Amino acid sequence: MNDIELTILMPCLNEAETLEICINKASKYMHNAGIKGEVLIADNGSSDGSQEIAVSHSARVINVQRKGYGAALIEGIKAAKGRYVIMGDADDSYDFSDLNNFVEKLRDGYDLVMGNRFRGGIKPHAMPPLHRYLGNPALSFIGRILFPSSIKDFHCGLRGFNKDAILSLNLKTSGMEFASEMVVKSTLHNLKITEIPTTLSPDGRSRPPHLRSWHDGWRHLRFLLLFSPRWLFFYPGIVLLLAGLTTTSILSFGPLSIGAIVLDIHTLLYGSLAISIGMQLIIFAVTARLYGTQIGILPDNKRLAVITNKFKLEHGIIIGATLFLLGVLGSIYAVLSWGETGFGSLDPAKEMRIAIPSIAAIATGLQLTFGSFFISFFKIRTTIEDT
Incomplete structure (x- = not known):
């Protein structure tokens, strides 16, 4: 019988610079909290040795052939062994050593627990001004208008959920708009949702992020409109x-x-x-x-x-x-x-x-x-x- 309670899921595409510290924080958190869990890396074709780093630090790795942020997470959720899943980027922008609030809300029966970076704090240089003052607030506002949702930060990358509840939504999108799809479908299907403050720090990578501001912003907006x-x-x-x-x-x-x-x-x-x-x-x-x-x-x-x-x-x-x-x-x-x-x-x-x-x-x-x-x-x- 599977008695793993929590899977900490990280999508990964060439995150060798920061993957080790993220895995260590996640593993240390579960150990200190007495949670039986696993760290799962959904690798999307890394060529910088990320898979080897993950395995050497006792994380489980699955290889996802279909390209895209959403594609990696969808396969990762399917492969997760935990009853609950907490997903977050492997760039060290979110603190995997401090997940108590997420776990408590999940144990209280919430199906989706969203992080809110605007309530928890955005450290200097952690988010480009275009995203902080226009992109994220505007898209989140549109999402709340189009759908009866109280979520203020539709695109926070750190979120926890009940695995079975999210799998029942049959999530499809392969790109960054996956973040919006999860919130929208959870709302439309009347899942129990809450939001907690989350701190966003500058990521630890020396390369630019995978996110493409206007392209991915349009994909989010397009998804919101098509679903309404x-x-x-x-x-x-x-x-x-x-x-x-x-x-x-x-x-x-x-x-x-x-x-x-x-x-x-x-x-x-x-x-x-x-x-x-x-x-x-x-x-x-x-x-x-x-x-x-x-x-x-x-x-x-x-x-x-x-x-x-x-x-x-x-x-x-x-x-x-x-x-x-x-x-x-x-x-x-x-x-x-x-x-x-x-x-x-x-x-x-x-x-x-x-x-x-x-x-x-x-x-x-x-x-x-x-x-x-x-x-x-x-x-x-x-x-x-x-x-």
């Missing part, structure tokens, strides 16, 4: 749709004066564009959420399931066809009006108030009709399984 179809697609879509409907409804009857500003058919044209884009974004939001749930990267959304179960393909076809028909009738009326002039010159201020809403209705009707078919493709599997 609601904020990426749905909310912008609703805003555009409502703004477009309001603008089109008002300006279809005549120009609108607001002080010295006159809104007329040119604004009406942009209003119809907002309707079309808004409808498309809403369809994107629904399909992205259904797809994400179906392949297991997003948890089930009960509210969306109720709506999509009640809103059948036929409903979408009927509403879409109705809008399309109204648009066609409006277009026919516009042509007949043109015919009354002998198909000569038209008054744009009059005729475009008919043509623009008609075109918007045709486009939106077609989007809704074919979007309903597209959404139904994602429901085929569920329908088959239920029969």
